[in-house]
Amino acid sequence: MTSPLRTPLHDEHVALGATIVDFAGWEMPVRYTGDIAEHTAVRTAAGLFDLSHMGEIAVRGTDAEAFLDDALVGRMSAVALGGAKYTMMCAADGGVIDDLIVYRRDWDHYVIVANAANKDVVLDELFDRAEGFDTDVEDDSAEIALIAVQGPRAQGIVMEMTARGADDIEAMRYYTAAHVLLEGDVHAFVARTGYTGEDGFELFVGADEAAAVWRLALAIGEPHGLIPCGLSSRDSLRLEAGMPLYGNELTRETTPFDAGLGRVVAFGTEKNPRGDFVGRAALEAARDAWKASEEDGASHARRLVGLVGEGRRAARAGYAVLSPGGAEVGVVTSGAPSPTLGRPIAMAYVPRSLSEPGTRLGIDVRGRTEPMTVVALPFYTRTA
Amino acid sequence: MANVPDELRYSAEHEWVAGDLAEGAVVTVGITEHAADALGDIVYVELPSVGDAVQAGSVCGELESTKAVSELYSPVTGEVVEVNAALEGAPETIGADAYGEGWIFKARLTAEASDLLDSEAYAAITE
Numbered sequence: 001m002t003s004p005l006r007t008p009l010h011d012e013h014v015a016l017g018a019t020i021v022d023f024a025g026w027e028m029p030v031r032y033t034g035d036i037a038e039h040t041a042v043r044t045a046a047g048l049f050d051l052s053h054m055g056e057i058a059v060r061g062t063d064a065e066a067f068l069d070d071a072l073v074g075r076m077s078a079v080a081l082g083g084a085k086y087t088m089m090c091a092a093d094g095g096v097i098d099d100l101i102v103y104r105r106d107w108d109h110y111v112i113v114a115n116a117a118n119k120d121v122v123l124d125e126l127f128d129r130a131e132g133f134d135t136d137v138e139d140d141s142a143e144i145a146l147i148a149v150q151g152p153r154a155q156g157i158v159m160e161m162t163a164r165g166a167d168d169i170e171a172m173r174y175y176t177a178a179h180v181l182l183e184g185d186v187h188a189f190v191a192r193t194g195y196t197g198e199d200g201f202e203l204f205v206g207a208d209e210a211a212a213v214w215r216l217a218l219a220i221g222e223p224h225g226l227i228p229c230g231l232s233s234r235d236s237l238r239l240e241a242g243m244p245l246y247g248n249e250l251t252r253e254t255t256p257f258d259a260g261l262g263r264v265v266a267f268g269t270e271k272n273p274r275g276d277f278v279g280r281a282a283l284e285a286a287r288d289a290w291k292a293s294e295e296d297g298a299s300h301a302r303r304l305v306g307l308v309g310e311g312r313r314a315a316r317a318g319y320a321v322l323s324p325g326g327a328e329v330g331v332v333t334s335g336a337p338s339p340t341l342g343r344p345i346a347m348a349y350v351p352r353s354l355s356e357p358g359t360r361l362g363i364d365v366r367g368r369t370e371p372m373t374v375v376a377l378p379f380y381t382r383t384a
Numbered sequence: 385m386a387n388v389p390d391e392l393r394y395s396a397e398h399e400w401v402a403g404d405l406a407e408g409a410v411v412t413v414g415i416t417e418h419a420a421d422a423l424g425d426i427v428y429v430e431l432p433s434v435g436d437a438v439q440a441g442s443v444c445g446e447l448e449s450t451k452a453v454s455e456l457y458s459p460v461t462g463e464v465v466e467v468n469a470a471l472e473g474a475p476e477t478i479g480a481d482a483y484g485e486g487w488i489f490k491a492r493l494t495a496e497a498s499d500l501l502d503s504e505a506y507a508a509i510t511e
Contacts, residue, residue, distance in 0.1 A: 019421060034479075035424040035450040232424055232451040312428045314448060336450055337427045366446070366455075 007052035008145050008210040016228055023231055024117035026053040031230040038233035039339045042196050045225025046151035048217050049234060051202070052210065055119025056144045057112040057126065061135035064108045070277050071129040072102070073256065075266040079104045084175045084193055087264055088256055089122055094282030095252040096259075098122050099244065101193055103177050111189075111204070113146070115246045129278060145210030149217055150200030150237075152382075153224040158190065158201045160220045161213075165190075169201070184212050195234065197241025198382055239334050239345065242306060242378030248317055248333040249304060249347055255286040258349070260304045260377075262287055293352050302330070303355035306379055307363065307372040309344035312337070315363040315370065321348045322362035322369055329354060332363060338379060345379050346372065386418040386510065389483055393497070394506035395459035397441075400483065405497040411460055414487040415447065415478060418510045423449040426475045430456075431467040432489055438464060440499065445488070447478070459500060462491035 004027045013020065018029035029050065031038060041047045059068060068076035074087035083104050089097040098118040103111045114122040119141060126137045149158055159166040165180030169190065172178060177191035186209045194200035205213050218228065235245070244250050249259050256264050265283050268274025293301030309315070314337045321330035335346030346363065354361060357376045362369040392400040398419035403411040420426065428448040438444045438458035445456035467489045471477060478486035501509070 030451070031424055036427075037425075039450070236450050312448075313430070313446075314428075314453065316453060337448060339450060366453075 005053070007050055008207040009050045009052060009147075009214050012211055012214050013050065013228075018228070018230060021231070024053065024115075026116060028053055029228070029230040030232045032228045035230075035232040035236065036339045038227060038229040039236050041225060041227045042151045042198055042229060042233065042237055043340060044152070046149060046153040046157055046221055047196070047229035047233065048214070048221060048226055049148040049150065049229050050214070051146040051148050052144075052207070053116040054146055055112075055114035055116060055122065055139070055141045056146070056204070057114060057119070057123055058138045058140050059110045059112065059126070059135060060138070061108055061133070063133040063135045064110055067130055067133040067135045068102065068110060069274070070133070071126060072100070073265040073277065073279060073283065074102070075268075075274055076102055076104070076110060078266075081105075081107065082176050082178060084177055084191055086175075088250075088261075089125060090256070090279035090283065091252065092279055092282060094255040094279050094286050096246070096250045096254055096256060097125060097252065099246055099250055103189070103191060105189065111140075118246060143207055145205050145207045145213070147203045147205065147210065147213055147217065148194060148200060149203070149221065149226070150194045150196040151198050151226070153221075153226065154198070154200045157217065157221045157224050157226060158203070161216055174199075182213060183216055184209075186213055188213070195241075195243055196237040197243070197378065197380055198237075236336050236339060239336055239347070240338055240340055240378065240380035242347070244304075244347075245334060255283060257283070257286045257290040258302060258304065262290060301352040302349045303352050304333070304377075305348055305350055305355050306375045306377040307346045307348055307361065308341070308375050308379070309346070309363070310371045310373070312344065313365045313368070313370050314344035315346040315348075315365055315372070320364040321350055322364055323354065324360060324362070326362070326369070328364075329361070335363075340380050344370070347377070350374075386416065386421055387483070388416065388418070388503045388507045388510075390503045392483065393500035393502065395440075395457065395500060396509060397457040397459070399457060399459040401459050401497060401500055405493065405500070407493050407496050410465060410490055410492050411462075411497065412487050412490050413459060414482055415456070416506070416510075417482045419454070420479045420482045420486070423447060423454055423479075424451045425449055426478050429471045429475045429478070429488070431469070431471065432458075432464045434464050434467060436464045437494075438462060438491055440497065447475075456488065458491070460491055460493055460497045461495040462493040464489050465492050466490040
Protein backbone atom coordinates (compact mmCIF):
# COMPACT_ATOMS: atom_id res chain seq x y z
CA MET A 1 0.00 0.00 0.00
CA THR A 2 1.46 3.32 -1.06
CA SER A 3 0.98 6.32 1.18
CA PRO A 4 -1.91 8.57 0.17
CA LEU A 5 -1.23 11.57 -2.03
CA ARG A 6 -2.01 15.13 -0.96
CA THR A 7 -2.89 18.10 -3.12
CA PRO A 8 -1.08 21.44 -2.67
CA LEU A 9 -4.21 22.59 -0.79
CA HIS A 10 -4.18 19.86 1.84
CA ASP A 11 -3.19 22.21 4.67
CA GLU A 12 -5.97 24.62 3.66
CA HIS A 13 -8.54 21.83 3.92
CA VAL A 14 -7.30 20.76 7.34
CA ALA A 15 -7.31 24.38 8.57
CA LEU A 16 -10.92 24.73 7.37
CA GLY A 17 -11.90 21.66 9.40
CA ALA A 18 -12.68 19.46 6.42
CA THR A 19 -13.47 15.78 6.84
CA ILE A 20 -10.75 14.08 4.82
CA VAL A 21 -11.26 10.73 3.07
CA ASP A 22 -9.27 8.54 0.76
CA PHE A 23 -10.33 9.02 -2.85
CA ALA A 24 -8.48 7.20 -5.64
CA GLY A 25 -5.34 7.19 -3.52
CA TRP A 26 -5.66 10.85 -2.55
CA GLU A 27 -6.51 12.43 0.79
CA MET A 28 -9.39 14.64 -0.27
CA PRO A 29 -11.97 16.80 1.53
CA VAL A 30 -15.34 15.05 1.45
CA ARG A 31 -17.06 17.98 3.17
CA TYR A 32 -16.28 21.13 5.17
CA THR A 33 -19.56 22.13 6.79
CA GLY A 34 -22.29 19.85 5.46
CA ASP A 35 -23.14 18.07 2.21
CA ILE A 36 -26.48 19.77 1.73
CA ALA A 37 -25.25 23.28 2.60
CA GLU A 38 -22.41 22.84 0.11
CA HIS A 39 -24.71 21.44 -2.57
CA THR A 40 -27.19 24.28 -2.05
CA ALA A 41 -24.46 26.94 -2.13
CA VAL A 42 -23.45 25.80 -5.63
CA ARG A 43 -27.08 25.80 -6.82
CA THR A 44 -27.87 29.23 -5.37
CA ALA A 45 -24.56 31.15 -5.01
CA ALA A 46 -21.14 29.56 -5.46
CA GLY A 47 -18.87 26.78 -4.27
CA LEU A 48 -15.11 26.36 -4.29
CA PHE A 49 -13.61 22.96 -5.09
CA ASP A 50 -10.08 21.57 -5.01
CA LEU A 51 -9.74 19.31 -8.05
CA SER A 52 -5.97 19.10 -7.93
CA HIS A 53 -6.12 15.32 -7.67
CA MET A 54 -7.19 15.18 -11.30
CA GLY A 55 -4.53 14.47 -13.89
CA GLU A 56 -3.23 17.10 -16.30
CA ILE A 57 -1.40 15.72 -19.31
CA ALA A 58 0.22 18.06 -21.82
CA VAL A 59 0.49 17.05 -25.47
CA ARG A 60 2.79 19.18 -27.58
CA GLY A 61 4.39 19.00 -30.99
CA THR A 62 3.83 19.30 -34.73
CA ASP A 63 1.67 16.18 -34.80
CA ALA A 64 -0.29 16.96 -31.62
CA GLU A 65 -3.65 17.27 -33.40
CA ALA A 66 -3.09 14.27 -35.68
CA PHE A 67 -2.02 12.22 -32.67
CA LEU A 68 -5.06 13.11 -30.57
CA ASP A 69 -7.38 12.54 -33.56
CA ASP A 70 -6.00 9.00 -33.58
CA ALA A 71 -5.93 8.45 -29.81
CA LEU A 72 -9.33 9.86 -28.72
CA VAL A 73 -12.88 9.33 -30.00
CA GLY A 74 -13.56 13.04 -30.57
CA ARG A 75 -11.92 15.07 -33.29
CA MET A 76 -9.47 17.28 -31.43
CA SER A 77 -8.20 18.92 -34.65
CA ALA A 78 -11.62 20.59 -34.88
CA VAL A 79 -11.28 22.28 -31.48
CA ALA A 80 -10.54 26.00 -31.86
CA LEU A 81 -7.67 27.68 -30.04
CA GLY A 82 -8.90 28.39 -26.52
CA GLY A 83 -11.62 25.80 -26.90
CA ALA A 84 -12.45 22.81 -24.73
CA LYS A 85 -14.05 19.51 -25.61
CA TYR A 86 -15.58 16.68 -23.58
CA THR A 87 -14.30 13.43 -25.04
CA MET A 88 -13.28 9.88 -24.21
CA MET A 89 -10.40 7.51 -24.64
CA CYS A 90 -11.63 4.08 -25.72
CA ALA A 91 -9.91 0.73 -26.08
CA ALA A 92 -9.78 -1.10 -29.41
CA ASP A 93 -12.91 -3.01 -28.34
CA GLY A 94 -14.84 0.25 -27.81
CA GLY A 95 -14.78 0.11 -23.99
CA VAL A 96 -14.28 3.45 -22.23
CA ILE A 97 -10.83 3.86 -20.64
CA ASP A 98 -11.64 7.35 -19.32
CA ASP A 99 -13.75 10.40 -20.00
CA LEU A 100 -11.70 13.53 -20.48
CA ILE A 101 -11.83 17.24 -21.06
CA VAL A 102 -9.28 18.40 -23.61
CA TYR A 103 -8.28 22.06 -23.80
CA ARG A 104 -6.53 23.47 -26.84
CA ARG A 105 -3.97 25.99 -25.64
CA ASP A 106 -2.13 26.49 -28.92
CA TRP A 107 -2.11 25.03 -32.43
CA ASP A 108 0.46 22.47 -31.24
CA HIS A 109 -0.40 22.27 -27.54
CA TYR A 110 -3.31 20.52 -25.81
CA VAL A 111 -3.98 19.80 -22.14
CA ILE A 112 -5.93 16.66 -21.24
CA VAL A 113 -7.68 16.49 -17.87
CA ALA A 114 -8.15 12.89 -16.76
CA ASN A 115 -9.82 11.34 -13.72
CA ALA A 116 -7.42 10.84 -10.83
CA ALA A 117 -8.00 7.09 -10.71
CA ASN A 118 -7.32 6.73 -14.45
CA LYS A 119 -4.49 9.17 -14.96
CA ASP A 120 -1.71 6.58 -15.08
CA VAL A 121 -3.67 4.32 -17.44
CA VAL A 122 -4.45 7.24 -19.74
CA LEU A 123 -0.84 8.35 -19.68
CA ASP A 124 0.45 4.87 -20.53
CA GLU A 125 -2.05 4.58 -23.38
CA LEU A 126 -1.03 7.98 -24.73
CA PHE A 127 2.63 6.98 -24.66
CA ASP A 128 1.78 3.79 -26.58
CA ARG A 129 -0.49 5.53 -29.06
CA ALA A 130 2.06 8.34 -29.67
CA GLU A 131 4.43 6.01 -31.45
CA GLY A 132 5.08 7.29 -34.96
CA PHE A 133 3.82 10.80 -34.22
CA ASP A 134 6.08 13.82 -33.75
CA THR A 135 4.65 14.67 -30.36
CA ASP A 136 5.59 14.90 -26.73
CA VAL A 137 3.34 13.61 -23.94
CA GLU A 138 4.08 14.92 -20.46
CA ASP A 139 2.43 14.36 -17.07
CA ASP A 140 2.09 17.83 -15.49
CA SER A 141 -0.28 16.70 -12.73
CA ALA A 142 2.13 17.40 -9.87
CA GLU A 143 2.93 20.93 -11.08
CA ILE A 144 -0.65 22.06 -11.73
CA ALA A 145 -3.36 22.77 -9.20
CA LEU A 146 -6.97 22.80 -10.41
CA ILE A 147 -9.46 24.95 -8.51
CA ALA A 148 -13.11 25.22 -9.52
CA VAL A 149 -15.50 28.07 -8.76
CA GLN A 150 -19.01 26.87 -9.58
CA GLY A 151 -22.46 28.38 -9.26
CA PRO A 152 -24.57 31.29 -10.49
CA ARG A 153 -22.27 33.81 -8.75
CA ALA A 154 -19.08 32.28 -10.18
CA GLN A 155 -18.62 34.78 -13.00
CA GLY A 156 -18.68 37.80 -10.70
CA ILE A 157 -16.32 36.15 -8.25
CA VAL A 158 -13.77 35.08 -10.87
CA MET A 159 -13.93 38.54 -12.49
CA GLU A 160 -13.16 40.12 -9.12
CA MET A 161 -10.26 37.69 -8.66
CA THR A 162 -8.80 38.81 -11.98
CA ALA A 163 -6.27 41.68 -12.19
CA ARG A 164 -5.93 41.53 -15.99
CA GLY A 165 -8.46 39.84 -18.24
CA ALA A 166 -11.74 40.29 -16.35
CA ASP A 167 -13.39 41.27 -19.65
CA ASP A 168 -12.26 37.95 -21.11
CA ILE A 169 -13.91 36.14 -18.20
CA GLU A 170 -17.16 38.00 -18.80
CA ALA A 171 -17.09 37.30 -22.56
CA MET A 172 -16.02 33.68 -22.19
CA ARG A 173 -18.48 31.16 -23.62
CA TYR A 174 -19.15 27.74 -22.07
CA TYR A 175 -16.38 25.28 -22.93
CA THR A 176 -13.82 27.93 -23.82
CA ALA A 177 -10.78 29.14 -21.91
CA ALA A 178 -8.32 32.04 -21.67
CA HIS A 179 -5.13 33.12 -19.96
CA VAL A 180 -5.65 35.77 -17.29
CA LEU A 181 -3.62 37.37 -14.53
CA LEU A 182 -5.16 36.90 -11.10
CA GLU A 183 -4.70 39.29 -8.17
CA GLY A 184 -1.37 38.50 -6.52
CA ASP A 185 0.40 38.31 -9.91
CA VAL A 186 -0.68 34.72 -10.53
CA HIS A 187 -0.89 33.53 -14.13
CA ALA A 188 -3.91 31.29 -14.59
CA PHE A 189 -5.47 29.36 -17.41
CA VAL A 190 -9.18 29.76 -16.77
CA ALA A 191 -11.85 27.62 -18.45
CA ARG A 192 -15.62 27.96 -18.33
CA THR A 193 -16.20 24.28 -17.60
CA GLY A 194 -17.46 22.22 -14.69
CA TYR A 195 -19.19 19.16 -13.33
CA THR A 196 -22.05 20.59 -11.32
CA GLY A 197 -24.79 21.54 -13.78
CA GLU A 198 -24.19 25.22 -13.00
CA ASP A 199 -22.22 27.95 -14.69
CA GLY A 200 -18.68 27.93 -13.42
CA PHE A 201 -14.98 28.15 -14.00
CA GLU A 202 -11.97 25.90 -13.54
CA LEU A 203 -8.67 27.62 -12.78
CA PHE A 204 -5.37 25.95 -13.66
CA VAL A 205 -2.55 27.48 -11.62
CA GLY A 206 0.93 26.47 -10.53
CA ALA A 207 0.95 24.11 -7.54
CA ASP A 208 3.04 26.58 -5.52
CA GLU A 209 0.43 29.31 -6.10
CA ALA A 210 -2.58 27.16 -5.27
CA ALA A 211 -2.95 28.24 -1.64
CA ALA A 212 -2.87 31.94 -2.56
CA VAL A 213 -5.53 31.46 -5.24
CA TRP A 214 -7.68 29.34 -2.89
CA ARG A 215 -7.57 32.05 -0.21
CA LEU A 216 -8.24 34.77 -2.78
CA ALA A 217 -11.33 32.90 -3.98
CA LEU A 218 -12.58 32.41 -0.41
CA ALA A 219 -12.00 36.07 0.52
CA ILE A 220 -13.65 37.49 -2.61
CA GLY A 221 -16.34 34.83 -2.78
CA GLU A 222 -17.51 34.91 0.81
CA PRO A 223 -19.67 38.07 0.46
CA HIS A 224 -21.26 36.40 -2.58
CA GLY A 225 -22.18 33.32 -0.55
CA LEU A 226 -19.30 31.13 -1.74
CA ILE A 227 -18.23 28.31 0.57
CA PRO A 228 -15.64 25.54 0.14
CA CYS A 229 -17.23 22.32 -1.12
CA GLY A 230 -16.08 18.72 -0.85
CA LEU A 231 -16.35 15.63 -3.00
CA SER A 232 -19.68 14.61 -1.48
CA SER A 233 -21.50 17.66 -2.85
CA ARG A 234 -19.58 17.37 -6.10
CA ASP A 235 -21.05 13.88 -6.53
CA SER A 236 -24.64 14.88 -5.69
CA LEU A 237 -24.38 17.93 -7.97
CA ARG A 238 -23.12 15.93 -10.95
CA LEU A 239 -25.74 13.24 -10.37
CA GLU A 240 -28.58 15.79 -10.43
CA ALA A 241 -27.05 17.18 -13.62
CA GLY A 242 -27.11 13.67 -15.13
CA MET A 243 -23.36 13.68 -15.71
CA PRO A 244 -21.63 10.30 -15.83
CA LEU A 245 -18.95 9.32 -13.34
CA TYR A 246 -16.17 7.01 -14.46
CA GLY A 247 -16.32 3.77 -12.50
CA ASN A 248 -20.11 4.11 -12.14
CA GLU A 249 -21.84 4.94 -15.44
CA LEU A 250 -18.68 4.53 -17.54
CA THR A 251 -16.38 1.52 -17.36
CA ARG A 252 -14.14 -0.56 -19.59
CA GLU A 253 -17.22 -2.75 -20.22
CA THR A 254 -19.40 0.12 -21.50
CA THR A 255 -19.17 1.92 -24.81
CA PRO A 256 -20.09 5.61 -25.15
CA PHE A 257 -23.29 4.45 -26.91
CA ASP A 258 -24.37 2.36 -23.90
CA ALA A 259 -24.13 5.49 -21.76
CA GLY A 260 -26.17 7.57 -24.21
CA LEU A 261 -23.06 9.54 -25.11
CA GLY A 262 -22.55 8.29 -28.66
CA ARG A 263 -22.43 11.93 -29.78
CA VAL A 264 -18.89 12.24 -28.39
CA VAL A 265 -17.67 9.77 -31.04
CA ALA A 266 -16.85 11.59 -34.29
CA PHE A 267 -16.90 9.19 -37.25
CA GLY A 268 -16.69 12.01 -39.79
CA THR A 269 -19.07 12.92 -42.57
CA GLU A 270 -19.00 12.58 -46.34
CA LYS A 271 -17.94 16.21 -46.66
CA ASN A 272 -15.56 16.06 -43.74
CA PRO A 273 -14.32 12.48 -43.47
CA ARG A 274 -12.30 11.26 -40.52
CA GLY A 275 -9.64 8.57 -40.70
CA ASP A 276 -9.07 5.69 -38.37
CA PHE A 277 -8.81 6.12 -34.62
CA VAL A 278 -8.39 3.67 -31.78
CA GLY A 279 -11.67 1.80 -31.29
CA ARG A 280 -13.25 2.96 -34.55
CA ALA A 281 -14.38 -0.43 -35.89
CA ALA A 282 -15.82 -1.55 -32.54
CA LEU A 283 -17.55 1.79 -32.02
CA GLU A 284 -19.10 1.66 -35.52
CA ALA A 285 -20.52 -1.73 -34.61
CA ALA A 286 -21.75 -0.34 -31.27
CA ARG A 287 -23.40 2.58 -33.07
CA ASP A 288 -25.10 0.28 -35.60
CA ALA A 289 -26.38 -2.02 -32.85
CA TRP A 290 -27.66 1.00 -30.93
CA LYS A 291 -29.49 2.34 -34.02
CA ALA A 292 -30.98 -1.05 -34.78
CA SER A 293 -32.27 -1.40 -31.23
CA GLU A 294 -33.86 2.06 -31.45
CA GLU A 295 -35.84 0.80 -34.44
CA ASP A 296 -36.82 -2.68 -33.30
CA GLY A 297 -36.87 -1.97 -29.55
CA ALA A 298 -34.64 -4.99 -29.00
CA SER A 299 -34.90 -5.80 -25.33
CA HIS A 300 -31.31 -7.04 -25.09
CA ALA A 301 -29.95 -3.56 -25.80
CA ARG A 302 -29.45 -1.48 -22.66
CA ARG A 303 -29.90 2.20 -21.97
CA LEU A 304 -28.74 4.50 -19.21
CA VAL A 305 -31.82 6.04 -17.65
CA GLY A 306 -32.76 8.37 -14.83
CA LEU A 307 -35.05 7.07 -12.07
CA VAL A 308 -36.93 9.11 -9.49
CA GLY A 309 -38.22 7.41 -6.36
CA GLU A 310 -41.62 7.90 -4.81
CA GLY A 311 -40.54 6.95 -1.29
CA ARG A 312 -37.68 8.23 0.81
CA ARG A 313 -35.22 5.35 0.65
CA ALA A 314 -32.59 5.97 -2.02
CA ALA A 315 -31.02 3.47 -4.37
CA ARG A 316 -27.24 3.20 -4.35
CA ALA A 317 -24.72 1.96 -6.91
CA GLY A 318 -24.95 -1.78 -7.49
CA TYR A 319 -28.59 -2.23 -6.42
CA ALA A 320 -30.79 -4.34 -8.72
CA VAL A 321 -33.48 -2.75 -10.90
CA LEU A 322 -36.68 -4.81 -10.99
CA SER A 323 -39.43 -5.07 -13.62
CA PRO A 324 -43.05 -4.53 -12.51
CA GLY A 325 -43.19 -8.33 -12.22
CA GLY A 326 -40.21 -8.35 -9.88
CA ALA A 327 -37.62 -9.78 -12.28
CA GLU A 328 -34.11 -8.36 -12.09
CA VAL A 329 -33.68 -6.32 -15.29
CA GLY A 330 -30.89 -3.86 -14.62
CA VAL A 331 -28.46 -2.29 -12.21
CA VAL A 332 -28.11 1.09 -10.50
CA THR A 333 -24.87 2.93 -11.33
CA SER A 334 -25.35 5.95 -9.02
CA GLY A 335 -28.03 6.96 -6.55
CA ALA A 336 -28.68 9.39 -3.71
CA PRO A 337 -31.38 11.47 -2.08
CA SER A 338 -31.44 14.58 -4.31
CA PRO A 339 -31.01 17.74 -2.23
CA THR A 340 -32.63 19.88 -4.94
CA LEU A 341 -35.58 17.59 -5.76
CA GLY A 342 -36.07 16.31 -2.22
CA ARG A 343 -36.57 12.81 -3.60
CA PRO A 344 -34.31 9.84 -4.28
CA ILE A 345 -32.72 9.84 -7.73
CA ALA A 346 -30.64 7.24 -9.52
CA MET A 347 -29.04 6.41 -12.82
CA ALA A 348 -29.28 2.82 -13.99
CA TYR A 349 -28.77 0.56 -16.96
CA VAL A 350 -32.05 -1.05 -18.06
CA PRO A 351 -33.27 -2.84 -21.20
CA ARG A 352 -34.29 -0.60 -24.12
CA SER A 353 -37.87 -1.84 -23.80
CA LEU A 354 -38.09 -0.42 -20.24
CA SER A 355 -36.28 2.88 -20.86
CA GLU A 356 -39.13 5.19 -21.91
CA PRO A 357 -39.82 8.07 -19.51
CA GLY A 358 -42.85 7.25 -17.42
CA THR A 359 -42.01 3.54 -17.18
CA ARG A 360 -42.54 2.32 -13.64
CA LEU A 361 -39.82 0.08 -12.24
CA GLY A 362 -38.63 -1.00 -8.83
CA ILE A 363 -35.25 -1.02 -7.13
CA ASP A 364 -34.30 -3.60 -4.54
CA VAL A 365 -33.17 -1.34 -1.70
CA ARG A 366 -31.68 -3.73 0.85
CA GLY A 367 -34.40 -6.33 0.52
CA ARG A 368 -37.43 -4.07 0.02
CA THR A 369 -38.63 -2.89 -3.37
CA GLU A 370 -38.87 0.88 -3.75
CA PRO A 371 -41.04 2.14 -6.64
CA MET A 372 -39.23 4.30 -9.19
CA THR A 373 -40.25 6.04 -12.41
CA VAL A 374 -38.03 6.49 -15.47
CA VAL A 375 -37.41 10.16 -16.26
CA ALA A 376 -35.45 11.94 -18.97
CA LEU A 377 -31.97 13.01 -17.89
CA PRO A 378 -30.83 15.34 -16.46
CA PHE A 379 -32.80 15.51 -13.22
CA TYR A 380 -31.89 19.17 -12.86
CA THR A 381 -31.32 21.89 -15.45
CA ARG A 382 -30.29 25.38 -14.42
CA THR A 383 -32.71 28.08 -15.43
CA ALA A 384 -30.38 31.05 -15.95
CA MET B 385 -12.13 14.82 17.06
CA ALA B 386 -15.61 13.52 17.74
CA ASN B 387 -16.90 13.67 21.30
CA VAL B 388 -17.15 10.35 23.24
CA PRO B 389 -18.90 11.00 26.58
CA ASP B 390 -17.56 8.96 29.50
CA GLU B 391 -20.98 8.15 30.99
CA LEU B 392 -22.22 6.23 27.91
CA ARG B 393 -21.51 2.70 26.71
CA TYR B 394 -20.88 1.87 23.07
CA SER B 395 -21.12 -0.84 20.43
CA ALA B 396 -18.49 -1.48 17.79
CA GLU B 397 -21.19 -0.55 15.22
CA HIS B 398 -21.11 3.02 16.58
CA GLU B 399 -24.27 3.10 18.69
CA TRP B 400 -24.35 4.53 22.20
CA VAL B 401 -26.40 3.30 25.15
CA ALA B 402 -27.41 5.39 28.17
CA GLY B 403 -28.80 4.03 31.41
CA ASP B 404 -28.65 1.02 33.69
CA LEU B 405 -27.66 -2.09 31.71
CA ALA B 406 -29.39 -4.72 33.90
CA GLU B 407 -32.23 -6.90 32.61
CA GLY B 408 -35.55 -5.06 32.94
CA ALA B 409 -33.98 -1.59 32.79
CA VAL B 410 -34.90 0.94 30.09
CA VAL B 411 -31.96 2.28 28.07
CA THR B 412 -31.74 5.05 25.48
CA VAL B 413 -29.96 4.33 22.19
CA GLY B 414 -28.47 6.60 19.54
CA ILE B 415 -25.55 6.74 17.13
CA THR B 416 -22.23 8.29 18.03
CA GLU B 417 -20.95 11.63 16.85
CA HIS B 418 -18.22 9.75 14.99
CA ALA B 419 -20.86 7.80 13.04
CA ALA B 420 -22.96 10.90 12.41
CA ASP B 421 -19.90 12.78 11.13
CA ALA B 422 -19.01 9.94 8.79
CA LEU B 423 -22.52 9.87 7.33
CA GLY B 424 -22.80 13.61 6.77
CA ASP B 425 -26.22 15.26 6.58
CA ILE B 426 -28.77 12.63 7.57
CA VAL B 427 -31.90 13.06 5.45
CA TYR B 428 -33.92 10.00 6.39
CA VAL B 429 -34.18 7.73 9.41
CA GLU B 430 -36.09 4.48 9.44
CA LEU B 431 -36.97 3.88 13.08
CA PRO B 432 -37.89 0.57 14.69
CA SER B 433 -41.50 0.33 15.91
CA VAL B 434 -42.64 0.39 19.51
CA GLY B 435 -43.08 -3.23 20.57
CA ASP B 436 -40.35 -4.56 18.25
CA ALA B 437 -38.08 -7.14 19.81
CA VAL B 438 -34.49 -6.09 19.06
CA GLN B 439 -31.40 -8.25 19.29
CA ALA B 440 -27.92 -6.98 20.11
CA GLY B 441 -25.97 -6.83 16.85
CA SER B 442 -29.06 -7.09 14.62
CA VAL B 443 -30.38 -4.49 12.18
CA CYS B 444 -33.34 -2.50 13.54
CA GLY B 445 -33.44 0.56 11.28
CA GLU B 446 -31.46 2.64 8.84
CA LEU B 447 -29.92 6.05 8.43
CA GLU B 448 -29.55 7.71 5.08
CA SER B 449 -27.46 10.71 4.10
CA THR B 450 -26.77 12.29 0.73
CA LYS B 451 -23.51 10.43 0.60
CA ALA B 452 -24.25 7.05 2.11
CA VAL B 453 -26.66 4.77 3.89
CA SER B 454 -25.98 2.95 7.11
CA GLU B 455 -27.94 0.27 8.86
CA LEU B 456 -28.82 0.85 12.47
CA TYR B 457 -27.79 -2.07 14.66
CA SER B 458 -29.36 -2.50 18.03
CA PRO B 459 -26.60 -2.48 20.66
CA VAL B 460 -28.89 -4.25 23.15
CA THR B 461 -31.42 -7.09 23.37
CA GLY B 462 -34.87 -6.01 24.47
CA GLU B 463 -38.23 -4.56 23.50
CA VAL B 464 -38.60 -1.11 21.96
CA VAL B 465 -40.73 1.02 24.29
CA GLU B 466 -40.38 4.43 22.66
CA VAL B 467 -38.97 5.89 19.43
CA ASN B 468 -37.86 9.46 18.74
CA ALA B 469 -40.66 10.34 16.31
CA ALA B 470 -39.29 13.89 15.98
CA LEU B 471 -36.53 12.42 13.81
CA GLU B 472 -39.04 11.58 11.06
CA GLY B 473 -39.46 15.25 10.28
CA ALA B 474 -36.05 16.43 11.46
CA PRO B 475 -33.46 13.70 10.83
CA GLU B 476 -30.71 16.34 10.85
CA THR B 477 -31.11 16.46 14.64
CA ILE B 478 -28.87 13.39 14.86
CA GLY B 479 -25.96 15.27 13.28
CA ALA B 480 -26.62 18.37 15.38
CA ASP B 481 -26.98 16.62 18.76
CA ALA B 482 -26.10 12.93 18.50
CA TYR B 483 -26.06 12.30 22.28
CA GLY B 484 -29.06 14.46 23.20
CA GLU B 485 -32.05 15.40 21.04
CA GLY B 486 -30.78 12.99 18.39
CA TRP B 487 -31.52 9.84 20.44
CA ILE B 488 -33.21 7.14 18.33
CA PHE B 489 -35.12 4.69 20.53
CA LYS B 490 -35.59 3.41 24.07
CA ALA B 491 -35.69 -0.29 24.89
CA ARG B 492 -36.50 -2.38 27.94
CA LEU B 493 -33.69 -4.90 28.25
CA THR B 494 -34.68 -8.57 28.20
CA ALA B 495 -31.06 -9.51 28.80
CA GLU B 496 -28.24 -7.71 30.56
CA ALA B 497 -26.20 -5.61 28.10
CA SER B 498 -22.81 -7.07 28.92
CA ASP B 499 -20.77 -6.74 25.73
CA LEU B 500 -20.64 -2.96 25.38
CA LEU B 501 -17.49 -0.86 25.25
CA ASP B 502 -16.58 1.93 27.64
CA SER B 503 -15.71 5.36 26.23
CA GLU B 504 -11.99 4.66 26.20
CA ALA B 505 -12.35 1.37 24.32
CA TYR B 506 -14.79 2.94 21.86
CA ALA B 507 -12.55 5.96 21.27
CA ALA B 508 -9.70 3.55 20.53
CA ILE B 509 -11.58 1.84 17.68
CA THR B 510 -12.50 5.15 16.04
CA GLU B 511 -8.94 6.43 15.88
